[in-house]
Amino acid sequence: MTRTLSSRPADAATAARRPILSPRVRRIVEKLVAAAVVLWGAATAAFLAQIALPGDRATTILNVRSGQTQLRTPEELASINAEYGLQNPILVQYLDYVGGLLRGDLGVSYQQHRPVWGIISEQVGATLTLTAVTLVLAWVLMIFWVTLTAGRGTKIRALGSGVDTVTAGLPPYWLGILLLLVFALGLGWFPVIGGTGVDGIVLPALTLAIPLAGFMGQATRTEFERSLTAPFIITARMRGMSDLNIRLRHVLRHAILPAVTLSGWAIGATISGAVIVESLFTRPGIGSVLITAVDSQDLPVVTGVVVLVAATYVVANLLVDLAYTVIDPRMRNS
Amino acid sequence: MMTILDSSVLPGIGQGPAARPVRLSVNNLNVGFSHHGTVRPVVRNVSFNLEEGQCVAIVGESGSGKSVTARTLVGLTGQHAVVDAGGIRLGDDDLTALSPKRWRSIRGRRIGFILQDALVSLDPLRPVGKEIEEALTLHGWGDRASRKRKVLDLLASVGVPAPRNRARQRPDELSGGLRQRALIASAIALDPEIVIADEPTTALDVTVQAQVLLLLEDMKRRGTSILLISHDLSVVAHLADQILVMSGGEVVEQGTAHSILTDPQHPYTQGLINAVPSRDTRGSRLAPAREVAPVHTAAHANDDHAGFDGPVLEATGLVKHFTAPDGSRTAAVNDVSFSLGRGETLGIVGESGSGKSTTARIALALENADAGTVRLLGQDWSAIPETRRRRLRKQISVVYQDPLSSFDPRWNTERILLDSLPAGAFATAAQRRERVLALLAQVGLPDSVLHRFPLQLSGGQRQRVAIARALAPSPSIVVLDEAVSALDVSIQAQILDLLVDLQRQFGLSYLFISHDLGVISHMSDRVLVMKDGFVVESGTADQIFTAPAHPYTKELLGALPTLDENHSVSVSPAASVPPATEGSAP
Numbered sequence: 030m031t032r033t034l035s036s037r038p039a040d041a042a043t044a045a046r047r048p049i050l051s052p053r054v055r056r057i058v059e060k061l062v063a064a065a066v067v068l069w070g071a072a073t074a075a076f077l078a079q080i081a082l083p084g085d086r087a088t089t090i091l092n093v094r095s096g097q098t099q100l101r102t103p104e105e106l107a108s109i110n111a112e113y114g115l116q117n118p119i120l121v122q123y124l125d126y127v128g129g130l131l132r133g134d135l136g137v138s139y140q141q142h143r144p145v146w147g148i149i150s151e152q153v154g155a156t157l158t159l160t161a162v163t164l165v166l167a168w169v170l171m172i173f174w175v176t177l178t179a180g181r182g183t184k185i186r187a188l189g190s191g192v193d194t195v196t197a198g199l200p201p202y203w204l205g206i207l208l209l210l211v212f213a214l215g216l217g218w219f220p221v222i223g224g225t226g227v228d229g230i231v232l233p234a235l236t237l238a239i240p241l242a243g244f245m246g247q248a249t250r251t252e253f254e255r256s257l258t259a260p261f262i263i264t265a266r267m268r269g270m271s272d273l274n275i276r277l278r279h280v281l282r283h284a285i286l287p288a289v290t291l292s293g294w295a296i297g298a299t300i301s302g303a304v305i306v307e308s309l310f311t312r313p314g315i316g317s318v319l320i321t322a323v324d325s326q327d328l329p330v331v332t333g334v335v336v337l338v339a340a341t342y343v344v345a346n347l348l349v350d351l352a353y354t355v356i357d358p359r360m361r362n363s
Numbered sequence: 364m365m366t367i368l369d370s371s372v373l374p375g376i377g378q379g380p381a382a383r384p385v386r387l388s389v390n391n392l393n394v395g396f397s398h399h400g401t402v403r404p405v406v407r408n409v410s411f412n413l414e415e416g417q418c419v420a421i422v423g424e425s426g427s428g429k430s431v432t433a434r435t436l437v438g439l440t441g442q443h444a445v446v447d448a449g450g451i452r453l454g455d456d457d458l459t460a461l462s463p464k465r466w467r468s469i470r471g472r473r474i475g476f477i478l479q480d481a482l483v484s485l486d487p488l489r490p491v492g493k494e495i496e497e498a499l500t501l502h503g504w505g506d507r508a509s510r511k512r513k514v515l516d517l518l519a520s521v522g523v524p525a526p527r528n529r530a531r532q533r534p535d536e537l538s539g540g541l542r543q544r545a546l547i548a549s550a551i552a553l554d555p556e557i558v559i560a561d562e563p564t565t566a567l568d569v570t571v572q573a574q575v576l577l578l579l580e581d582m583k584r585r586g587t588s589i590l591l592i593s594h595d596l597s598v599v600a601h602l603a604d605q606i607l608v609m610s611g612g613e614v615v616e617q618g619t620a621h622s623i624l625t626d627p628q629h630p631y632t633q634g635l636i637n638a639v640p641s642r643d644t645r646g647s648r649l650a651p652a653r654e655v656a657p658v659h660t661a662a663h664a665n666d667d668h669a670g671f672d673g674p675v676l677e678a679t680g681l682v683k684h685f686t687a688p689d690g691s692r693t694a695a696v697n698d699v700s701f702s703l704g705r706g707e708t709l710g711i712v713g714e715s716g717s718g719k720s721t722t723a724r725i726a727l728a729l730e731n732a733d734a735g736t737v738r739l740l741g742q743d744w745s746a747i748p749e750t751r752r753r754r755l756r757k758q759i760s761v762v763y764q765d766p767l768s769s770f771d772p773r774w775n776t777e778r779i780l781l782d783s784l785p786a787g788a789f790a791t792a793a794q795r796r797e798r799v800l801a802l803l804a805q806v807g808l809p810d811s812v813l814h815r816f817p818l819q820l821s822g823g824q825r826q827r828v829a830i831a832r833a834l835a836p837s838p839s840i841v842v843l844d845e846a847v848s849a850l851d852v853s854i855q856a857q858i859l860d861l862l863v864d865l866q867r868q869f870g871l872s873y874l875f876i877s878h879d880l881g882v883i884s885h886m887s888d889r890v891l892v893m894k895d896g897f898v899v900e901s902g903t904a905d906q907i908f909t910a911p912a913h914p915y916t917k918e919l920l921g922a923l924p925t926l927d928e929n930h931s932v933s934v935s936p937a938a939s940v941p942p943a944t945e946g947s948a949p
Contacts, residue, residue, distance in 0.1 A: 260484040266439055267476035268498045268549065269467040279486055357488055359535055
């Protein structure tokens with residue numbers, strides 16, 4: 030017996046039951062909620078660290094301001110407690126703090142007696158510039174080196190990945206001194222003391238960019254060599270494309286996704302890494318603010334920097350997610 | 364020096380082979396790969412002429428040197444290749460001594476190259492229009508605006524409807540047929556005099572394959588010379604004028620398509636022709652007999668279920684929905700029912716996305732159906748929890764298309780097979796080892812493979828190990844999910860023969876899932892034809908293949924290539940011009 034089923038409308042198999050939000054919008058909303066949770070967590074942790082420190086906070090504040098360590102009278106402490114709201118229950122202090130953050134108020138510095146936001150905003154520009162230049166330099170170095178050496182003969186490949194590994198492991202402090210000795214003191218190409226000029230940023234940025242380039246290079250190289258053997262690359266060669274063109278126009282796009290992920294992490298890490306480099310090259314920036322604040326126990330400033338770094342991480346990772354879907358459009362649907 | 368005749372002044376192109384100019388002549392081509400100073404030859408003494416509007420096919424198994432030959436002709440043999448030829452001439456040009464720059468000017472412009480499956484042969488991150496445009500840009504064709512227009516013309520010329528929209532889509536957003544057409548459009552963008560097609564239809568559904576073959580035929584009619592590479596003689600049968608049969612790097616037989624197909628001289632060619640499964644080959648062997656004595660083993664008796672004589676597997680009203688990435692729900696399996704008798708083979712045939720593999724997974728109780736039930740040996744199977752299923756698990760096993768991904772790469776054959784023996788069935792290590800050796804003998808493998816790892820086995824050997832593993836628990840039913848689809852025709856023939864032997868020997872029931880109608884018609888007693896989750900037709904193999912009732916079944920049968928060189932594959936109007944909605948992004 031032969032049974033047949035008559036043709037049916039094509040859409041019969043597709044039950045139309047769509048969710049309210051489109052998946053794309055829902056993903057963006059999810060990301061924003063997650064970002065807010067991360068920021069709130071970082072801010073709370075910073076607040077709890079202040080509370081957990083030993084000693085009376087009002088006394089600490091007075092000592093920080095005067096630069097002397099001594100016992101304070103209750104009258105002195107009362108005015109400080111009133112100024113910073115320290116007499117309130119911890120929960121109220123916490124809510125005040127979070128409320129301030131929501132309004133963009135990071136509190137008042139113990140030492141300088143002025144808003145933390147003012148202190149940070151004076152210095153943050155230099156650090157963000159350094160971060161941006163570092164990232165660009167790292168990408169340029171990495172792409173140049175990987176494109177040049179990946180997927181070549183055995184010896185060149187070994188050299189390529191060897192350099193990746195060595196540079197990825199270089200300590201920035203040591204590398205910075207080396208660059209200073211060679212290019213600033215020895216050859217005199219760049220100023221010894223950084224400043225904010227264009228030539229002053231090259232050595233500090235290189236100090237951070239070289240290890241980062243090595244690190245990203247390791248991740249990119251694997252994908253690069255895998256993509257080089259893909260069938261669509263053979264198709265491109267069969268079209269008459271040159272090897273360099275293939276590497277730049279086809280392979281790179283497939284190979285850089287891991288490096289994009291690392292860049293999100295690197296933006297945050299570079300701000301932290303700036304502490305060492307800025308003191309080494311005597312550059313202004315958030316690093317020097319942080320060192321001074323930690324030295325003098327100026328907790329609102331430390332907290333402010335922590336929240337700022339956390340915010341940078343969050344923004345960087347949102348950008349990474351965005352870059353992902355631009356580089357690989359297939360991810361929009363998955 | 365030879366002069367190229369202008370085809371437009373030729374008095375009638377179909378006049379005879381002698382009147383046509385030779386576009387490509389290969390004389391005594393030898394290719395080897397050097398490794399640590401020694402050269403391993405992979406192609407020996409290949410010679411042929413490719414004339415205008417002619418198709419030369421090179422047929423052979425993987426590793427026969429056919430693809431290396433094709434790539435040598437565009438100067439992309441590889442880094443360690445040693446090429447030595449008496450002469451390779453493309454028109455007036457000598458291809459044996461070209462600079463990289465000269466090669467690039469020939470690739471894409473004078474020789475187009477089509478690889479298999481456009482899903483991986485076109486850049487998956489870029490719209491197909493950009494890929495086609497790239498071929499034009501590389502050779503400095505036209506300006507930006509005229510290139511854009513040309514891309515649309517090209518897509519239209521290969522039968523892509525609504526080219527303006529399709530050009531903006533990526534390969535993964537297009538159906539298999541449309542993206543393969545886009546790949547072809549990128550290869551013929553500059554109207555090359557020669558097109559090399561290396562397995563252009565492998566991994567494609569049969570109707571898509573038919574569309575691609577028709578397109579190649581059309582190009583040939585308009586004067587393009589085609590070098591067609593395939594492991595499957597039936598694919599090249601009606602397109603090729605000349606056929607070279609390659610094995611182990613050598614041409615074992617060469618001649619006109621007619622003489623090769625109707626009067627093959629070399630045993631290897633005869634074997635290749637006999638290896639093609641079809642309705643006519645049912646009950647006969649596809650491969651030359653192997654020296655493997657049937658092994659009788661008492662271990663395969665299913666004592667506890669031997670008396671059961673109802674259907675061993677019975678599915679009723681199976682439904683399974685999946686949620687698509689855009690959130691909509693699609694029925695992958697819709698009201699599918701079947702029953703499988705003892706010792707019977709039920710074939711399920713359909714194209715990718717028809718729901719046949721999901722049906723198999725539900726039958727194996729690896730997937731829960733949204734509705735419907737499956738009964739195994741007359742007992743509840745789909746409706747009971749997994750803990751209670753375990754008792755029956757050994758009655759049904761499965762062989763997949765690619766055993767490499769279902770083997771632990773760090774386990775050797777012995778460990779794979781020992782692991783597959785049912786727990787507690789064999790008391791001593793000696794008994795277990797004896798059983799493993801018996802399983803190997805049953806699938807025709809020597810004991811020497813015991814200590815080899817999956818990567819060290821050939822494709823055919825791996826599939827035999829997969830079958831041995833499926834047999835290890837002495838099942839009543841084996842589900843074969845595209846089990847021979849990744850194999851060359853000659854290896855496929857051996858595996859199909861083995862499956863028939865094992866079925867006879869042990870009274871096995873097969874649920875045989877394939878997109879290949881030839882294989883299905885060779886193997887099956889009864890057949891289900893699936894499309895878009897529905898069973899559109901079911902019946903005995905003879906009914907389905909001699910008197911198909913449903914238009915879709917007829918379309919599938921018409922698209923099936925056969926060894927009959929006069930039989931041209933046909934494509935229904937609906938398939939040759941896909942509807943505008945096909946392949947649109949979700």
